[in-house]
Amino acid sequence: MSDEQNSVKESSSRDIPIDVSRWGFPGSMNVSFKDDKDDLFDDSKVIINIGPTHPAMHGAFRCMAKLNGEVIESSYSEFGYTHRAKEKLGENRTYHQFIVYTDRLNYCSALINNVAYALSVERLMGIEVPTRATWIRMMAAEIARVTDHLICVGINAVDLGAFSFFLYGYQQRERAYTLIEKLCGARLTTSYTRIGGLMYDAPEGWEQEVKTWALKTREVIDEMDSLLTNNRIWHKRTKEVAIFNKEQCMKYSFTGPNARAAGIDLDLRRDQPVLFYDRVDFDVPTAQIGDVFDRYAVRIEEMRQSLSILIQCAEKIKKGPIWADDKRTRIPDKEVVHNTMEGMIHHFKFFMTGFDVPEGEAYTPFEAANGELGFYIVSRGGPKAHRMRIRGPSFWHYQGLDPMIKGAYVGDLVGALGSINVIAGELDR
Amino acid sequence: MDFPILWMKIAVVLVGLLATVPIMLFVERRGSALMQDRLGPNRIGPFGLLQAALDVVKFLFKEDRALRHTNQAYFTLAPWIAVVPAFMTFAVIPFASSMDWDGRHVSFQIANLDVGILYCFAIASLGVYGIIIAGWASNNKYSLMGSLRSSAQMISYELSMGLSVIGIILSFSSLKLGDIALGQGQAFFTVFGHTIPKWGVLIQPLGFILFLISVFAETNRLPFDLPEGESELVAGYHLEYGSMKFALFFMAEYINMAVASALVTTLFFGGWQMLPGFPYLHHVLFGSAEFQTQEIARVGFEALSFLSKIAFFMWLFVWVRWTIPRFRFDQLMHFGWKVMFPLSLLNVVLTAYLVMKGVL
Numbered sequence: 001m002s003d004e005q006n007s008v009k010e011s012s013s014r015d016i017p018i019d020v021s022r023w024g025f026p027g028s029m030n031v032s033f034k035d036d037k038d039d040l041f042d043d044s045k046v047i048i049n050i051g052p053t054h055p056a057m058h059g060a061f062r063c064m065a066k067l068n069g070e071v072i073e074s075s076y077s078e079f080g081y082t083h084r085a086k087e088k089l090g091e092n093r094t095y096h097q098f099i100v101y102t103d104r105l106n107y108c109s110a111l112i113n114n115v116a117y118a119l120s121v122e123r124l125m126g127i128e129v130p131t132r133a134t135w136i137r138m139m140a141a142e143i144a145r146v147t148d149h150l151i152c153v154g155i156n157a158v159d160l161g162a163f164s165f166f167l168y169g170y171q172q173r174e175r176a177y178t179l180i181e182k183l184c185g186a187r188l189t190t191s192y193t194r195i196g197g198l199m200y201d202a203p204e205g206w207e208q209e210v211k212t213w214a215l216k217t218r219e220v221i222d223e224m225d226s227l228l229t230n231n232r233i234w235h236k237r238t239k240e241v242a243i244f245n246k247e248q249c250m251k252y253s254f255t256g257p258n259a260r261a262a263g264i265d266l267d268l269r270r271d272q273p274v275l276f277y278d279r280v281d282f283d284v285p286t287a288q289i290g291d292v293f294d295r296y297a298v299r300i301e302e303m304r305q306s307l308s309i310l311i312q313c314a315e316k317i318k319k320g321p322i323w324a325d326d327k328r329t330r331i332p333d334k335e336v337v338h339n340t341m342e343g344m345i346h347h348f349k350f351f352m353t354g355f356d357v358p359e360g361e362a363y364t365p366f367e368a369a370n371g372e373l374g375f376y377i378v379s380r381g382g383p384k385a386h387r388m389r390i391r392g393p394s395f396w397h398y399q400g401l402d403p404m405i406k407g408a409y410v411g412d413l414v415g416a417l418g419s420i421n422v423i424a425g426e427l428d429r
Numbered sequence: 430m431d432f433p434i435l436w437m438k439i440a441v442v443l444v445g446l447l448a449t450v451p452i453m454l455f456v457e458r459r460g461s462a463l464m465q466d467r468l469g470p471n472r473i474g475p476f477g478l479l480q481a482a483l484d485v486v487k488f489l490f491k492e493d494r495a496l497r498h499t500n501q502a503y504f505t506l507a508p509w510i511a512v513v514p515a516f517m518t519f520a521v522i523p524f525a526s527s528m529d530w531d532g533r534h535v536s537f538q539i540a541n542l543d544v545g546i547l548y549c550f551a552i553a554s555l556g557v558y559g560i561i562i563a564g565w566a567s568n569n570k571y572s573l574m575g576s577l578r579s580s581a582q583m584i585s586y587e588l589s590m591g592l593s594v595i596g597i598i599l600s601f602s603s604l605k606l607g608d609i610a611l612g613q614g615q616a617f618f619t620v621f622g623h624t625i626p627k628w629g630v631l632i633q634p635l636g637f638i639l640f641l642i643s644v645f646a647e648t649n650r651l652p653f654d655l656p657e658g659e660s661e662l663v664a665g666y667h668l669e670y671g672s673m674k675f676a677l678f679f680m681a682e683y684i685n686m687a688v689a690s691a692l693v694t695t696l697f698f699g700g701w702q703m704l705p706g707f708p709y710l711h712h713v714l715f716g717s718a719e720f721q722t723q724e725i726a727r728v729g730f731e732a733l734s735f736l737s738k739i740a741f742f743m744w745l746f747v748w749v750r751w752t753i754p755r756f757r758f759d760q761l762m763h764f765g766w767k768v769m770f771p772l773s774l775l776n777v778v779l780t781a782y783l784v785m786k787g788v789l
Contacts, residue, residue, distance in 0.1 A: 048570050055663055070574075070758050161651055161755025167465035233652055233754050410574075411661050411757040 045073060050413065052081045058155060059424025063401070063413065070409045077401050079427050086429040090377075090388025094354025095121050095195055098388070102375075103189040105392060106426040108151050109144035109369040110190045111180065116366035118193035119274055120375035124362035127196045127329060132320035136202050138275040139210060139313045140183065140192060142306045146217065147176045148369030148421075149257075149299040149306075156296060156418035157228060160237045160411075165228050172217045179213060182206055195355075196329035198322045211314040214307040221303055229297070238293035242404045242416030245290050252400040255393050256371025258420050261298045262290030268367035280312045292412075292419040328355045354383030370394060370421050392426035431533060438539050442519050449687045450680050451481035453743060460744070461751045491672035499669060503566035508670070508677035511559025514552045515684040521545050522691045523607045525701045525731040528724045537701070537728065538607055545605040546598065549692060550591055553647065556681065557583040560666045563678070567669040575665025578655045578758055582646055585765035586653075590643035592773035596636040596780035597629050597696050610700030629697035635776045637697045639769060644689040646765070649682065651750040655758055690742035691735075698738050701731040 046067045051057035060081030066073045086105065090098050102113040115137045122129065129137075150173045154166035177187040183206070184192040184199050192199050228234050244254070249262045259266055267284040269277040285301035287294035323330055331350060336343030363376040371393025378387040397420040404420075405413050455478060462469025471477040495501060525537035542548050557580055564576020598604060601612040609629075617627040630637045646653040657665040667678045694700055703711070707730045715726040756764065 046570060048574075157754065161654070162753065164461075164465045164751045167467060171466055227752075228754075231753060233756060236760050237754055237757055409757055409759060411655075411755075414661055 048410075051078075057417065058422070059427075061398070061417075061422070061424065061427075063417075065405075065410070065413065067410065070411075072405050072408055072410065072413060075402050075405060075413075077398065079398060079424075082424045082428040084429065087388050087390055090385055090390075092384065094383045095357060095385065096350070096354055098385075099193065099195075100189070100191045103191055104425050105390065105429065106148070106368065106370065106373075106394070106423045107188060108423055109148035110188060111140040111144035111192055112148075112366065112368045112373065114190060114193040115141050115275075116364065116368065116373045117375050118195055119366060120362050120364040120377055121195045121357070122324075123364050124360055124377055124379055125195070125326075125329070125357055127324045127326050129196060129324045130321045132201075132318060133198050133322040133324075134275050135313055135317040136183075136198060136322070137193060138277070139207075139310055139317070140180070140190075141275070142310045142313070143176050143179060143210065145306045145369045146303050146310075147173045149303045152369075152418070152421040153224075153296055153299050156292070156415065156421075157234075159414040159418045160234070162228060162231075162234065165224055168220060168224050168227065172213070172220050175213055176217075179206070179210055182209070194323075194329070194331060196324035196326050197331075201322045207314040207317050211311055214310045214314075218304065218307050221300065221307075225300055229300070235293065237411075237415060238296060238419075239291055240289070241292045241412050242408055242419065243289060243291045244400055244404050248400065248403065249290065252403075253396045254371065254400065255396070256367065256369070257298045257302060258290075258295055258371065258393075258397055258400075260284065260286045261294035263288045268365050268372060272365060274364065274366060276313075276316075277309075279316070280309050282306075282309050292415050295419040356381060356383055357385075365391075368393060370397065370423070370426075373426075390429055392429060394422045394424075394427040395429075398422045398427050431535075434533070434535055435539070438537070442524075442539060443516065446516055446519060446684050446687055447680075449743075450683045451485070453683045453686065453747075454481040454484065456744065457747050457750075460747045464748075464751045485676070488673055488676040493672040493674065496669055498568045500566040500568065503562050504669075505674070507559050507563035507566055508674045508681070509559070510562060511556055511681040512677045512684070514555040514559075515681045515688060517552045518549050518688045519691065521548050521606050522688070522695055523610050523700055524691075524735050525728045526611070528728050530721075530724075536607065537732070541605055541607040543605060545603075545607075545609075546594060546696075547604060549606075550587065553685075553688070554583065554587055556685065559678075559681070563670070564666040567666070569669055571662045571664075572666050572668045575655075575657065575662045575668070578662075579649065579666060582649075582653065582655060582761060582765070585762060586643045586646035586769070589639055589765065589769035589773040590647060592770070592777055593636045593639035593643060594696060595777045596633045599777075599780050599784045600629075600632055606695050606700070610695050610702065613699040614702050626699060626702060628699045628702070633697065633776070633780065635772065636780070637693075639773050639776065640697065641693060642769065644693060645746070645749065646761075648685045648689050648746070650686065650746055652753050652756050653761060654750075654755060655761060686743060686746050687739065690739045690746070693742050694735060694738040701735040703730055704734045704737060707734055 048065055048067060049062065050065055051062035052060040057063070060079075062078040062081070063075055064078070065075040084104070086101055089101055093101070099114060099117065102117045103110040105113045118137075150169040154169045157163075157165040180190060180192075181187050182203050184190050244252075244258070244262055246262045246264060248254075249259045249264055254262070254264070255266065255268075263286055265284060265286050268274075269282070270284055282305045283301075285298050285305065287298050332343050332346045337347040338344075357379045359379055359381045361376070361378040363374050365372050365374040367373075372391060373393060374391040376387075376389040376391065377385050378389075380386040400420065401417060401422075404416050408416065458480065459469045459471075459477065469477065470480040473479040473483055496504070520539040521542050523536070523538035523541070527534060527536040529535070560579045561576045564572040564574075564579070567573070597609060601609045603609060603612070613626060613628050615627045616624045617631055618625055625631065645651075649655075649657060655665075657667070662668070667675055670678060711723075711726060711730050715723050718726070
């Protein structure tokens, strides 16, 4: 019996013809890719697979690189490992329910996503939020921008070997998260904004705490600046490395600090102001070359500008209501919900079926930490969006990685990827 | 040959070097924490002193996986090839001067070889074989790249390292490290009644800087840690290693650091020559004691001076690691061949000229 089985096994294993061509090895393919310039397997160069679990890849990306010694001859970048169908979810959740999903886009600056989403829905519904809510939203967005940039320049430095620099900034980032925690109780996934208002009002004295934090952070950023910016090795690693010039940036639709590093003077906070960005003074730093160093330097300067905006906001903010006077979107107070029948029904209707949004479409571009973040919403009436499209800057920036690292060294790949600050959550959505 | 004393010396050196590893683990962790405004591991034992001991236990109990895709024989051999030369180098380094004990002449150096410093370089460069074999036997592209980087780096920087020491050899007319350490006790010049000893760093400042940089490259520490290059090559040559095999590589790195610090000390900072203030302290404390006690105390002070100097350089290694970024590979080679190499040649020519003129 057992012999029989064995013989069956053996014969079956022997009978399966090994078809090498299916494995995709060079030389044994039926189809020739000889004319394809982008084919990685066209000769015997070493191909390494960087990612999706490689420590240099922040998040799950994959970059297949063909190496000639240490030089990357060509590469092919892949994404989609963190795809969670955010846009489809936007069409299956009510407008209120979708707020939590926006946190998970760019998780380094979740507040900016919340704000951008709320702005878009409010534009669709024609809601105007009160002054205080707008100021708080603006402050929240700027705090998030600083934390995002701190992470970006910090991680970029870690990749290039300067670990202490990262932890200098990390302290302030933690303190910023404590400020955010005081706003909404969460540190990372904030879900702070509501359509037509905010989750909670900022606690007593919060503005002053933000101001103190901003002043302290400014010192820390100066310290970080003096530690790294004039370091010779840092210059060697970043200057003239992974250049993405103005034309390329235009072609690849770069926005935000990455575009400004290449000399595109574009900042939506100044050019198409939403919130109260037209009521505060700030500069838009730009650089010329568009290499890793320029992206780093632009971000460092932008943090200083954001801190200055925060200080101005803290001085201008006044007490007042945080909810727009609109019955459709106003979440009923708990007092009313627990004590009155109408309140209870309102509460249930709000959370179970959501509020109706008039027909139409809206897109609000918002200057997120990495570039233009926009929610394009098409409504055909009803509580759910007909189409929810998210324009995340990382998606466009990641497309630029391959041309950016062509001809660069393996060590530059990590520097380049860190400098454009691609966030997996926002890229894959 | 006095074997009992020789064995004792070997035991002292071995134990001392082995003890360096946990101490440096502690210093590196808490030191980096100090620099980075955080606490570091502080839960195990007083000030987290026992953390290193627990790490050793962890390494011992980890499963030593036999990876199918590796070349087992070389894979097992490689860590040993890395760690053994690291220990061997210390054999020629004097850690105190000599003394007479019980009618016998005792020198505090395992072997005062005639080739001295050449032996150091010869053995130290064997360590790279461990790394290359590890990279090759791992059968992993990242490991292989790490080991290739390592071999190129070691060869390039060994050149400038060797050349930067020639100045010292010329100045003291000896290859023996014992003689070099002894020679640095001579008076160099006098300032305001203080005699400045003829330490290597004073007569060979350029040589010292070149040697120090080369030593950083040889020990694979930041800014030259490209063979590991954690962000690019994941962990480089020891990517596939785990448990005690990895621990051996880890040990080799720290012992190499200790040996490198000892070499810098011996060649450029007077070796066991006492630190300023120590002769006075010795005179005050033991001036009236018996001759034998005085001698023992002197050797003690000398060993202490040597250890403090080593400790400073070990700290320097940690300090630099947590301060500056890493080079890129082409920049490293560029720096080694186009900056370090010509400068060390210049140093040799300059020193030879000065020695010929009788200045040094």
